[in-house]
Every structure is written in structure tokens, then in C-alpha cells.
Amino acid sequence: MSGHRRVDIVVVGAGPAGLAAATTAAAGGRRVLVIDQALRTGGQVWRHRSEATLPKRARESMARAQSAGVTFALDAQVVDANSPHELIVDFRGRMARVGTEALILATGAKERFLPFPGWTLPGVTGIGGLQALVKSGLRLPGRRVVLAGTGPLLLPVAATLAASGAEVLLVAEQAGGARVLRFALSLLGSPHKLLEGLRYRSAFLSTPYRTAAWVTRADGTSQLRTVTVHERGEQRTIECDWLGAAMGLVPNTELAQLLGCAVRDGAIVVGEAQETSVPGVWAAGECTGVKGDDASIAEGVIAGGAAGGERHRVHRAAVRARASGRRFAKRMDETFALRPEVRALADADTIVCRCEDVTRGQLDPAWSQRQAKLWARLGMGACQGAVCGPACAAMFGWGDNAPRPPLQAPLLGPWGDALSGEGQEPPRNS
């Protein structure tokens, strides 16, 4: 069959979990191909322009994957799967089928965006999104920034922005102060996490960090001019150039759902060996639940071993790290649970589906995501519900954002080639 390449194991995602999985599997002698849509390995956590700026652990992880003989296809994405053993992959605009014995999903997580009036204005980005832009070279000297969201990501991002010259006017955490304090105290049991938090906090000590605070609206004509913040029962308006706004992270489960893997509470369900409900498919890292890089790497090691055919080896250290990461994740979920107010910020005119311009007023909470798709075109645009799916899950409790192929809109020419079997041989290395 033309344009059909075979490997032993495909890993989707080149972040910490995917790199660990690929390295473990390749060390066992398997031919491993890692596919990632980014131009560099590392995923979001280890996003970089130059390896010199990366932490030692990230550089070592990348070097180990290289020396284990892992092959990378970067700037590539899986757009469909005929089965867990045959993926259709867009390699820089050329389609090809990739056959594999085993598949490891390490698709990571994305930010959860909740609609509020003005959230579509240019200048309103994600929190990790703004950090990603800065890591990709955006400089913000003297720019006034407000960050509004929830969870531990706020602190390192505020530090990154401050270091890039931005004036961080406010960090608004929606969770209440007592909860956040309890969470911080619970970190006394894991001193390295506490130290990390303190280091970030000291990097922007002059910045107000407010708990029980959230942005209720953003205003401007062609771009962001002001944000309105709700803080302890009062509203105040702040002039700023950028607003980073997101409400935590949600697992990327689109490919898993397409393959029929069970998903619960928005995360891929896995067993002891990181196996999913579909034979031949394993999953590791944030896509099985957001829990931080230590546990993600541990899950990658376990998945890579299991998918690679290790029958008797137990990765004891990884199993321990996974258990501790999952306990940490549970505490995070309890601490940073979304308050009802932030789920209900959209007014009738607020756009919910940013691709098809579907407003809150056009949606009936009694519908399902599928009904909203059929009746209001929600989630029918370019992002295929990547933004409005998690938003509607939080706003209305809709839980049926199952994707349909193609996962992301590919170019029509290559898509036709793939369907007709005329796909190209994928590059052997990137």
C-alpha cells in the first residue's frame, strides 16, 4: 500500500510523558515513532526556542530519547484513525497512513476557557497561552497585564511575564483564600513543590495576588482596553494591555474518544499498566488527568514498558511517583474547584463558540452538546469544539463532546489523497 509506513509503537505527543514512554519502549528494542504538532519536542511544559534555556531534566529526557533511537515526526498531526493500528497523519500538509502494533497517547492538556463578556477581544489570551507567546519570543516591556484564573500555573506565568518586562497589575485566583492557604500548607509534605511556589512568588512580590477574585468582563473596541474584576463583593475596572484568562487545564481526549477509549470526568480512563479500555492503546500524562510533570513522566515510563511488551518488569519508582502525583492532583482539584459564579459569566450576547459565533442566548442548557451542534452549529468550526466543548461542560454539564474525524481541519488536497490511498511516505526523521 503506498504511503503506508509501519512501526512497532506510535507515541502521540512529545511532552514529558511521551518522551518517557518512547524512550522506555525504544530501550526495549522496539521501533518507536513520536508524532507531535509542534516544531520541537518538549510539549507545553518544556516549550523552548533553544535547548540551552531548558531545565537539565528536560534536556536529559530529550537526549535519552535520541540515544534510544526514537524517531520523531514533528510539525505533524494525527487527523484520523482507521483503527488503533492505522493512523492517518498530516505530515506538513502531506497525508500518510502509519501502521503500528501499539499506540501510546500522550496528548497532554489544554487550557479551559470560560466565556465572559469581551473574551473574544484581541489582547485576551490564555494564561499558559500568554506564557507560550513569551517563550516563543514575545517581549512585553512596560505592558500592563492582568492574569485571572485558578491553580498553581498562575504563579510561574506571572514570574515569566514579570521577567519579560511586563507590569503584572493583578493576579486573580478564583478559589477562596482559606482553600489556597490549606493547599499551600499541604505542600509542606512535598518541600520541592513548596520551594518552587515560593520562588515564583518572590519573583513578583510587588504584584497583588488576590484570592476569591475573578474577571467579569473585558472591554475595548478593536482590542482590549479594560477589565472588570470582582473582588470580595466589589467590582473594579483596571486599564491594561493584556489579559491572561483561563480556568485551569483539561485533558486532550479527542483522539482517545475517536478510537473509542473510555473517558470519565474529561480524562482518559487507564488501568495499572496505563492501558486504556481499547486493546493496543495506552495513555500517559496529563491526558489521563492533570497531575504535573513528575507523575506524567512516571506514567510514560509505565506505559512505554507495557506497550513495549515488558511482561514481568515492575517500574517501582514510577509506580510510587504516579501514586504521589495522583494524590497531589486530588488536592489540586479540591482546592481549585470552579465556583458557580465563574461558570455563569456569559450574558445573552456573549459568544460561546468562537468559530461559528454562537452566543449564550442561542443555547438552551437543557440541550446536549450534540443537540447544540445540530441546532446552533456549536463546535462545527475550525477548532472542532476544542474551546467550547470544555466550556459547555463547565457551564451546562454537557458531557458528550465526542469528536468526529477529521480531528483538525486538514487541507482538502492532502485529505483527498489519503482517502484515495495516494498518501505520501512520511519523512523518516525531523
Add this chain to the structure above:
Amino acid sequence: MSVGDLTILVDDVPRRVPAGTTVAVALLQLGITEFRRDLSGRPRGPLCAMGSCFECRVTIDGVADVRACLTVVQDGMRVERVR
């Protein structure tokens, strides 16, 4: 990684931008925050910056709907915003 500047065409206007960065960052660094317009003509710009939201889509070298946040600038690249 290459260093120094290169030239891209933004809506047919030559602009100097830093090498090695993404199209999204290059446009923002030039002060361009409007990447496209929505169905009602209102401006939109990058949101997730990680490839999932498609808000930063522009036309690059004649190919429509390319995500600016995932594309690295190349000398002579033609970037057109959908207007």
C-alpha cells in the same frame, strides 16, 4: 537557531521581524493584534497559542487557515490576514 532579522510580507507590506520566532509572535511584536475577523466583522487574535483554538489563523504563502502560533517565520514569507 539562526539569529538576526528577516523580512516577511504582512498584507503585502515588507516588515522586519526576528528570526526563529512564530508568525503569531512576529505580528504581535509589530503591534498587530487583529489576525482575523469573525462572522460579524469583529476583530480576533491569538487565544490559546498552542494550536488548539485556531483563532490565530492567517493565510501564509497562499495557504488559508494556517495557525500562526505553530508556524515559524521564514525570509520572504507572505502573511495575509483574513479581512
